Amino acid sequence: MNDEQTFEIHIIENGPTHIKGKFSFKDSAGNLSAEHNELFFCRCGRSKNKPFCDGSHKNQWQTPE
Amino acid sequence: MASYDSDYSGSNDRQYTNGEITVFWKPNKCIHATTCYKELIEVFNPRKRPWVNMNGASTEEIIRVVNLCPTEALTFKYNKNLSEQPVRQILPETENEVRVMRDGPLVIKGNFKVYGPDGTEYKRMKMVSICRCGASLQMPFCDGTHRKIGFTGK
Numbered sequence: 001m002n003d004e005q006t007f008e009i010h011i012i013e014n015g016p017t018h019i020k021g022k023f024s025f026k027d028s029a030g031n032l033s034a035e036h037n038e039l040f041f042c043r044c045g046r047s048k049n050k051p052f053c054d055g056s057h058k059n060q061w062q063t064p065e
Numbered sequence: 066m067a068s069y070d071s072d073y074s075g076s077n078d079r080q081y082t083n084g085e086i087t088v089f090w091k092p093n094k095c096i097h098a099t100t101c102y103k104e105l106i107e108v109f110n111p112r113k114r115p116w117v118n119m120n121g122a123s124t125e126e127i128i129r130v131v132n133l134c135p136t137e138a139l140t141f142k143y144n145k146n147l148s149e150q151p152v153r154q155i156l157p158e159t160e161n162e163v164r165v166m167r168d169g170p171l172v173i174k175g176n177f178k179v180y181g182p183d184g185t186e187y188k189r190m191k192m193v194s195i196c197r198c199g200a201s202l203q204m205p206f207c208d209g210t211h212r213k214i215g216f217t218g219k
Contacts, residue, residue: 007161007175009195011205013182017171017195019163028167028219039163041171042218045199050218051165063204 014062016053017041027051083119088131088141090117095138097209098172098194105130135172135192168217170194170207181205 007021019041024034028051040053044061047054079090101109107121109130119127131139142149161175172194179187194207198216201208 005176007177009173009177009179009193011179011181011195017205019173021161021177023161023163023175026162026164028165036163041163041165041195042197043195043199043205045197045216045218047218051171051197061199064200064202 011043014044015057016043079115079117081115081117081119082144083124083127084144085124086128086141086143087147088117088119088127088139091138091140094136095209096136096194096203096207097170097212098135098192098207099166099169100133100135100172100192101130101139104133133192135190135194165197165219166194167219169211170197179205 007023008019010018010020012018017040018038019036020038023036024032025036025039026032041051042049042053042056044057046056046060048056077092079092081088081090102111105122105126108118108127110116110118128141131141134140161177162173164172164174166172172192174192176191177193178189179193181187195205196203196207196211197218198211198214200210200214200216202210
């Protein structure tokens with residue numbers, strides 16, 4: 001599989017959603033930016049820089065059981 | 066995984082027809098990706114009862130949106146083939162896209178793989194909603210809890 005095709009979502013334990021590969025990104029206002037290679041998205045709801053992870057989950061959040 | 070028990074599954078299933086096709090709705094499979102009503106509010110309107118209005122758009126348009134449902138919450142059959150398995154057409158290859166829904170989940174489309182914290186791969190999907198509010202009981206997937214807790218996030 002060549003790199004052009006890679007598009008992977010990795011769920012990090014008690015941490016963010018790590019997306020890597022080649023993808024476009026549309027924010028909640030509908031602004032589209034193309035050709036991303038890697039982004040970390042907040043999964044705990046606490047980031048001050050949503051939708052991106054800012055490390056706020058650390059020692060503050062665990063995945064609900 | 067406590068939110069939906071198997072006894073509950075099925076009891077609220079509904080079906081809607083326009084004479085040509087029948088759309089099947091399985092609420093316990095819904096992950097609240099909001100795709101159906103954002104694409105076609107004339108047919109899929111959660112604020113109305115019944116929430117599906119089969120006269121709101123053409124059969125082709127309804128099929129298009131049913132096929133965008135990331136789970137099997139929405140499926141359809143042609144009425145002339147009602148004895149067969151519900152139809153889900155294979156989605157055309159879509160561009161890889163990550164989209165943030167305001168006050169809601171991350172919606173990912175395209176040809177992707179999802180891996181859990183332990184490295185195991187989840188079932189292949191063409192579209193998925195990942196929780197952003199931190200409170201889903203179906204982690205890592207959205208289960209609509211963001212609305213209950215009043216999550217806000219751009």
